[in-house]
Amino acid sequence: MTALLEVDGLRVAVNGGAVVLDDLSFSVARGETLAIVGESGCGKSVTSLAIMRLLPPALRLTGGAIRFDGADLATVSPTRMRDLRGRRIGMIFQEPMTSLNPGLRVGEQIAEVLRIHEGLSRAAAWRRAVELLDHVRIPDPARRAMEYPHRLSGGQRQRVVIAAAIACRPDLIIADEPTTALDVTVQAQVLELLKSLQREIGSAVILITHNLGVVAQTADRVMVMYAGRKVEEGAVAAIFDDPRHPYTSGLLRATPDPTRPRPARGVLHEIPGMVPRLGARASGCAFRPRCARAVPRCAEGVPPLLATNSGLAACLFAQEGAAA
Amino acid sequence: MTPRARRIARFLARRLAQGVALLLCIAVLDFALLHAVPGDAADAIAGEAGTADPGYVATLRHQLGLDQPLPVQLGLYLGRLAQGNFGYSFRYGQSVASLILERLPATLLLMAASIGFAVAASLVLGTLSARFANRWPDRLITLVTLFFYATPLFWFGLMAIVLFGVHLGWLPTGGMYDVARPRTGLAFALDVARHLVLPAFTQACFFLAIYTRLVRTSMLQAYGSDYVRFARAKGVGELRIALRHVLRNALTPLVTMVGLNLGTLLGGAVLTETVFSWPGIGRLMYDAVFQRDVNLLLSILVLGSVIVIVANLLVDMLYAALTPAVELR
Numbered sequence: 001m002t003a004l005l006e007v008d009g010l011r012v013a014v015n016g017g018a019v020v021l022d023d024l025s026f027s028v029a030r031g032e033t034l035a036i037v038g039e040s041g042c043g044k045s046v047t048s049l050a051i052m053r054l055l056p057p058a059l060r061l062t063g064g065a066i067r068f069d070g071a072d073l074a075t076v077s078p079t080r081m082r083d084l085r086g087r088r089i090g091m092i093f094q095e096p097m098t099s100l101n102p103g104l105r106v107g108e109q110i111a112e113v114l115r116i117h118e119g120l121s122r123a124a125a126w127r128r129a130v131e132l133l134d135h136v137r138i139p140d141p142a143r144r145a146m147e148y149p150h151r152l153s154g155g156q157r158q159r160v161v162i163a164a165a166i167a168c169r170p171d172l173i174i175a176d177e178p179t180t181a182l183d184v185t186v187q188a189q190v191l192e193l194l195k196s197l198q199r200e201i202g203s204a205v206i207l208i209t210h211n212l213g214v215v216a217q218t219a220d221r222v223m224v225m226y227a228g229r230k231v232e233e234g235a236v237a238a239i240f241d242d243p244r245h246p247y248t249s250g251l252l253r254a255t256p257d258p259t260r261p262r263p264a265r266g267v268l269h270e271i272p273g274m275v276p277r278l279g280a281r282a283s284g285c286a287f288r289p290r291c292a293r294a295v296p297r298c299a300e301g302v303p304p305l306l307a308t309n310s311g312l313a314a315c316l317f318a319q320e321g322a323a324a
Numbered sequence: 325m326t327p328r329a330r331r332i333a334r335f336l337a338r339r340l341a342q343g344v345a346l347l348l349c350i351a352v353l354d355f356a357l358l359h360a361v362p363g364d365a366a367d368a369i370a371g372e373a374g375t376a377d378p379g380y381v382a383t384l385r386h387q388l389g390l391d392q393p394l395p396v397q398l399g400l401y402l403g404r405l406a407q408g409n410f411g412y413s414f415r416y417g418q419s420v421a422s423l424i425l426e427r428l429p430a431t432l433l434l435m436a437a438s439i440g441f442a443v444a445a446s447l448v449l450g451t452l453s454a455r456f457a458n459r460w461p462d463r464l465i466t467l468v469t470l471f472f473y474a475t476p477l478f479w480f481g482l483m484a485i486v487l488f489g490v491h492l493g494w495l496p497t498g499g500m501y502d503v504a505r506p507r508t509g510l511a512f513a514l515d516v517a518r519h520l521v522l523p524a525f526t527q528a529c530f531f532l533a534i535y536t537r538l539v540r541t542s543m544l545q546a547y548g549s550d551y552v553r554f555a556r557a558k559g560v561g562e563l564r565i566a567l568r569h570v571l572r573n574a575l576t577p578l579v580t581m582v583g584l585n586l587g588t589l590l591g592g593a594v595l596t597e598t599v600f601s602w603p604g605i606g607r608l609m610y611d612a613v614f615q616r617d618v619n620l621l622l623s624i625l626v627l628g629s630v631i632v633i634v635a636n637l638l639v640d641m642l643y644a645a646l647t648p649a650v651e652l653r
């Protein structure tokens with residue numbers, strides 16, 4: 001089966017400068033959920049914006065292909081890309097408080113998608129918007145549709161954003177930390193909603209998060225990113241069971257998750273050090289300065305992705321058993 | 325009544341009460357200020373008539389009611405004001421109300437034209453500036469607006485007269501219309517428009533500069549906002565983004581600023597109208613000062629406050645309409 005989305009050798013750089021994403025490749029099958037994890041600054045958001053061709057002006061796509069259902073998004077015309085956005089690829093951003101236009105009624109912000117992509121009349125689009133609000137479980141949707149965003153809570157606003165993102169039943173939903181800004185109880189509800197909508201529509205989902213608990217609950221496969229590169233990838237259960245990259249094991253050890261067997265239950269370990277700033281990445285393996293297992297050879301070029309029992313891992317020792 | 329209509333009614337009632345109280349303060353203050361200045365209308369008239377005969381001046385003063393104690397004069401003045409009676413101007417031999425009413429349209433026309441021009445031009449220039457941020461069009465616009473900002477209004481007016489009126493002869497340099505022509509129909513309107521160009525432009529320059537910077541900043545902010553990114557992610561086209569998502573939000577700071585500037589603009593009218601001999605109340609006020617026509621001057625000042633208060637109220641309502649998160653209070 002061919003993948004719905006196939007990212008191949010994606011490169012993004014700051015205009016004439018530091019490399020942000022380096023040779024990033026991954027794919028998403030129809031209906032599948034791929035989680036992208038990694039600490040802040042690893043390039044998760046930039047990856048999603050590159051797929052949407054919505055990179056901020058300071059960043060440029062400098063190489064690679066983004067094949068989506070036959071078309072290469074890296075080279076399609078702006079008009080064609082605009083037609084895909086919102087219709088075949090829906091995007092949900094991290095900040096529900098600022099994602100909605102403060103000056104437009106929430107109903108309009110959903111109806112807008114339907115008017116653009118499905119050519120619905122104003123009235124028909126509004127009716128659909130109200131139905132969608134009901135669908136994302138907002139109580140009293142007809143009245144809510146008339147409200148401006150400031151009258152809604154964070155969780156409700158994120159539901160509005162979700163409603164707009166799924167309005168055209170897209171093949172792919174990209175959710176960039178959709179629940180990070182929300183209260184814990186609301187987080188679970190919103191994730192549950194997203195999952196049920198995905199089941200119903202049959203969309204594939206790219207779920208960006210740094211919460212491994214969320215990954216365990218929702219994703220089929222997981223891709224771990226570090227400093228703009230993929231360092232490990234595979235089925236969620238396999239990777240959580242048997243991580244082969246020291247960064248992945250570090251992340252897992254730093255996560256309280258009762259569903260996962262952990263040697264020293266109750267003790268959380270922090271990964272020492274920080275994600276390197278752009279342009280200050282170490283030669284060879286970028287994780288080397290923070291890695292307990294690092295040896296001089298790690299500095300001699302970027303480690304290739306090696307096949308492991310759980311998938312792929314970019315560590316010289318990936319094939320030698322569990323990462324420390 | 326819907327809750328919203330009730331809120332608006334309550335808001336208007338409160339603002340009206342505030343406005344009246346404010347007006348009263350302004351009237352008293354203006355009265356006190358004008359009477360603190362030495363010399364009165366009687367002195368001025370007598371001086372013009374070339375006599376200093378104390379008997380004549382005293383009679384004049386009695387006729388004008390200027391020999392009464394100040395508090396009495398103030399009370400009489402406020403009483404008349406409350407009845408909408410602005411009194412009589414002895415200089416013009418006309419009631420103040422009719423005098424002002426005669427001149428008001430010219431000033432309102434000039435104000436509206438200069439605000440309209442400043443707002444329209446700043447939207448264009450500010451948008452260009454934002455779209456080409458930090459590139460040469462932006463730098464050029466910044467330079468020009470800085471020049472507008474830093475140049476005194478009267479100098480601008482005089483230079484405009486010299487260049488367009490005297491050297492090039494394109495535009496009339498004074499007055500509001502050509503007295504030799506009939507004052508009816510489209511030809512008259514065009515004639516007034518031609519006379520309006522220089523004073524309106526001169527008056528607008530300073531505000532144009534401020535507004536352009538403001539529009540540039542708020543446009544940049546709106547274009548970099550999360551909601552514009554989200555709109556793009558929905559597949560919204562650039563034109564729709566500009567009109568529906570950016571402009572509206574970029575407009576709110578401009579509306580606020582225009583509201584704040586209305587008083588300044590009215591003050592500036594004195595200068596502009598004098599330079600361009602525009603027959604408005606600014607010019608009338610200028611003349612009233614020199615003729616010690618205290619009554620006329622007071623009425624103009626009070627009327628000016630009324631205009632500013634009413635205009636600010638309108639701006640507040642417009643602002644609330646543009647910004648749903650701001651409730652009228």
Ligand SMILES: Nc1ncnc2c1ncn2[C@@H]1O[C@H](COP(=O)(O)OP(=O)(O)O)[C@@H](O)[C@H]1O
Nearest residue numbers: 020039040041042043044045046047056058278
């Ligand atoms: N607009 C931008 N200009 C310059 N650098 C950027 C910009 N946006 C992101 N970056 C850089 O790209 C890297 C990845 O950022 P991002 O994708 O936002 O990380 P995250 O994984 O937390 O989502 C960071 O090092 C960040 O500094």
Ligand SMILES: [Mg+2]
Nearest residue numbers: 044045046177
């Ligand atoms: Mg991010």
